[in-house]
Structures are given as structure tokens and as C-alpha cells.
Amino acid sequence: MKPFDYSRAADARTAVATVAARPGAAYLGGGTNLVDHLKLGVARPDLLVDISRLPFDRVEELPDGGVRIGANVRNSDLAAHPLVRQRFPALAKALLSGASGQLRNAATTGGNLLQRTRCVYFQDVTTPCNKRAPGSGCAALGGYNRYHAVLGASEHCVAVHPSDLAVALSALDAVAVVLREDGELRVPVAELHRLPGDTPDRDTVLGQGDLITAVEVPTLPATARSAYRKVRDRASFAFALVSVAAVLVVEAGTVREARIALGGVAHKPWRATHAEQELRGAPATEDAYRRAADAELAAAEPLPGNGFKIPMTRNTLAAVLRGLSEPDPQERR
Ligand SMILES: Cc1cc2nc3c(=O)[nH]c(=O)nc-3n(C[C@H](O)[C@H](O)[C@H](O)COP(=O)(O)OP(=O)(O)OC[C@H]3O[C@@H](n4cnc5c(N)ncnc54)[C@H](O)[C@@H]3O)c2cc1C
Numbered sequence: 001m002k003p004f005d006y007s008r009a010a011d012a013r014t015a016v017a018t019v020a021a022r023p024g025a026a027y028l029g030g031g032t033n034l035v036d037h038l039k040l041g042v043a044r045p046d047l048l049v050d051i052s053r054l055p056f057d058r059v060e061e062l063p064d065g066g067v068r069i070g071a072n073v074r075n076s077d078l079a080a081h082p083l084v085r086q087r088f089p090a091l092a093k094a095l096l097s098g099a100s101g102q103l104r105n106a107a108t109t110g111g112n113l114l115q116r117t118r119c120v121y122f123q124d125v126t127t128p129c130n131k132r133a134p135g136s137g138c139a140a141l142g143g144y145n146r147y148h149a150v151l152g153a154s155e156h157c158v159a160v161h162p163s164d165l166a167v168a169l170s171a172l173d174a175v176a177v178v179l180r181e182d183g184e185l186r187v188p189v190a191e192l193h194r195l196p197g198d199t200p201d202r203d204t205v206l207g208q209g210d211l212i213t214a215v216e217v218p219t220l221p222a223t224a225r226s227a228y229r230k231v232r233d234r235a236s237f238a239f240a241l242v243s244v245a246a247v248l249v250v251e252a253g254t255v256r257e258a259r260i261a262l263g264g265v266a267h268k269p270w271r272a273t274h275a276e277q278e279l280r281g282a283p284a285t286e287d288a289y290r291r292a293a294d295a296e297l298a299a300a301e302p303l304p305g306n307g308f309k310i311p312m313t314r315n316t317l318a319a320v321l322r323g324l325s326e327p328d329p330q331e332r333r
Pocket residue numbers: 026027028029030031032033034035051071097098099100103106107108109110111112113114115116162163164165210211212213237238239240
């Protein structure tokens with residue numbers, strides 16, 4: 001492991017100034033992703049600025065009934081928070097579907113959103129990977145690509161974004177509050193992560209030194225129901241093959257509003273805007289749900305190892321929407 005300096009941030013502005021001024025510096029949250037990458041040689045910072053003790057550790061109610069989540073709120077505390085459990089069960093469910101109890105006790109909200117891909121080639125420094133070593137190639141294209149992208153990928157990178165929380169926040173229209181040297185910025189979570197294009201080394205729209213201080217989740221319409229469903233190879237400690245977060249408003253058998261985000265299918269949480277458009281004003285029926293899924297998946301391009309993701313996404317999306325329109329008490333808002 002490359003040697004690095006360590007400092008504990010005294011306050012957010014000093015942390016931002018320090019990391020912005022030093023290209024080799026990185027923030028340390030709970031460390032559950034970054035420390036693995038230090039050990040694997042995937043990340044080689046020369047300074048870690050520990051932000052885990054900055055006072056961003058509260059979940060607060062917003063005047064509109066939404067919640068403001070401090071960037072240092074641990075995943076397990078967030079999943080257990082009464083406001084989250086009552087008003088945003090999809091969020092709690094997404095969190096509890098991720099990692100393990102021990103990891104969730106350490107992992108922070110900010111770090112979870114900015115965790116890096118689990119592509120095996122990204123994590124193996126002996127293989128080509130344009131995300132880790134730009135210009136070196138993409139070993140996943142001709143290799144093991146069962147977990148990889150079917151939407152929005154490029155010839156340079158087919159990795160997927162791993163966070164369950166980010167998928168739920170995207171469907172909930174949440175906004176990340178970001179501190180940078182010249183002030184505060186509000187970035188919709190649905191626009192925080194980017195597609196790989198020819199610069200897959202950049203996961204997000206954030207720049208060096210940008211610090212997530214909080215995430216705000218606006219209230220849902222009174223009749224909205226929300227759900228998160230994750231399909232994976234085993235029941236715990238496994239990343240999504242496919243996941244679906246959805247918010248649905250159905251009135252008198254007609255879909256009034258639909259917000260859908262897909263996980264495990266793209267380099268970012270994939271906001272399913274084509275499906276949403278197809279659903280607004282449509283009858284709340286199985287046929288309409290499957291048509292919406294087909295509209296979204298029309299652009300899907302499977303790799304040799306992951307063609308199954310297309311019917312899996314279609315079926316999971318239809319099942320989630322069906323569950324929300326014929327509510328299961330477990331999935332009700
Ligand atoms: C075995 C295993 C299984 C897992 N399974 C899942 C899963 O199923 N689903 C899932 O979603 N996750 C899963 N995870 C990932 C886990 O959720 C993440 O490691 C964790 O959420 C990262 O949070 P952290 O606070 O530890 O981040 P860190 O490791 O501290 O940081 C991650 C990145 O974010 C940056 N960063 C941290 N905080 C901030 C901030 N406030 N502002 C700006 N930059 C910041 C760091 O510089 C670093 O680049 C798994 C992890 C492991 C090890």
C-alpha cells in the first residue's frame with residue numbers, strides 16, 4: 001500500500017480547502033470502500049482527510065415533511081430512523097438490502113453514494129480497466145460481464161454503479177447538498193452520477209474537493225406509495241443484479257404519477273424516464289406496466305454474459321408496480 005498522510009477535518013470549509021488544493025487528497029468517510037481500495041492498490045491517495053467526525057450526523061424533518069440526512073449518518077441509523085421508516089420505506093428497504101449489518105454500522109450516507117463500482121476488473125490492478133487506468137482498455141467487454149451494464153454503457157466501460165441507496169434516492173427526487181470552495185451546490189441525486197462515455201474514470205459530476213454535506217428527500221404526494229426491490233444471487237452480502245425503486249400514484253385505476261429508478265443496469269442509477277412517460281395517464285394494469293418496461297428497455301444492449309438482465313428488469317419492474325397498485329402492507333408508504 002502506498003504511504004499516505006492522515007488528518008482529521010476540524011471543520012467542513014477547511015476540509016474542502018485542503019482537498020480542493022491537493023489533487024492526491026481524498027475524503028475518508030466510514031472507510032468501508034476506500035480502505036479496501038487502498039489495500040488493493042486501486043486508490044493511491046497521498047492524503048486522507050477524515051470527515052467522519054464532522055457534525056453531519058443528524059436526520060431532520062424538513063418543513064414540507066421531507067427529511068434532511070446528514071452526510072455522516074450511518075446506513076444502519078438511517079434505515080432505523082422513524083421518519084425514514086414511516087415516510088420513505090423504500091429508502092429503509094434499499095439500505096437494509098445492502099452489505100451487512102457490520103458494514104452498515106460503519107458506512108456513511110455520503111460514502112455510500114460515492115462508493116465505486118464492484119467490477120472485478122476495476123478491483124484487480126493486474127487487468128486493463130479504463131475506469132482505474134484510463135486508456136488501458138476494458139477487460140469486462142470480453143470477460144466476466146454477468147453483473148455489467150445493459151443501458152448507457154460505452155465501448156470504454158460497461159461497469160455498473162453499486163449503491164442501492166442511490167437508486168432509491170434517485171426515484172425519490174432527492175437532492176445532494178455539496179460544499180465547494182465558492183459556495184454550496186444542490187445536485188439532484190438522479191444527476192449526480194454520470195454515464196461512462198470516453199471518460200469512465202469520472203463516476204460523478206463532482207470535482208476535486210467537493211464535499212457532500214447532506215441529502216434532502218422531499219415529501220411524497222399524500223397518495224403515493226413507494227417500494228424498492230433488489231434481485232441478487234444470494235439473500236445478503238450481494239450486490240444487485242437488477243433493482244427497482246418506484247414511487248406510484250394511482251387514482252381511480254389510472255396512474256397519475258410514476259417515478260422509477262433502476263439499479264444494476266447502468267453506470268449510474270438509471271432513471272427510467274421512458275417508462276415514467278408511458279405510465280402517466282395509463283391504466284394501472286399489468287399490460288401497461290409491461291409496456292412501460294419495454295419502452296425503457298428498447299435501448300438495452302446486453303453483453304454476452306448478461307442478457308438475462310433484460311427480462312429480469314422487465315419482470316421486476318412490472319412486479320413492483322403491480323405491488324404498489326394492489327398494495328402489499330409491507331410495501332405501502
Ligand atoms: C462485502 C461488501 C458488500 C457490500 N454490499 C453492498 C450492497 O449490497 N449495496 C450497497 O449499496 N453497498 C454495498 N457495499 C458498499 C458499502 O455500502 C459502501 O462501502 C459504503 O456505503 C461506503 O461508505 P463509507 O462511508 O464507508 O465510504 P468511504 O469508503 O469512506 O468512501 C467512499 C468514497 O466516497 C468518498 N466520500 C466519502 N464521504 C464523502 C463525502 N461526504 N463527500 C464527498 N466524498 C465522500 C471517499 O473519498 C471515497 O472516494 C458493500 C461493501 C462491502 C465491503
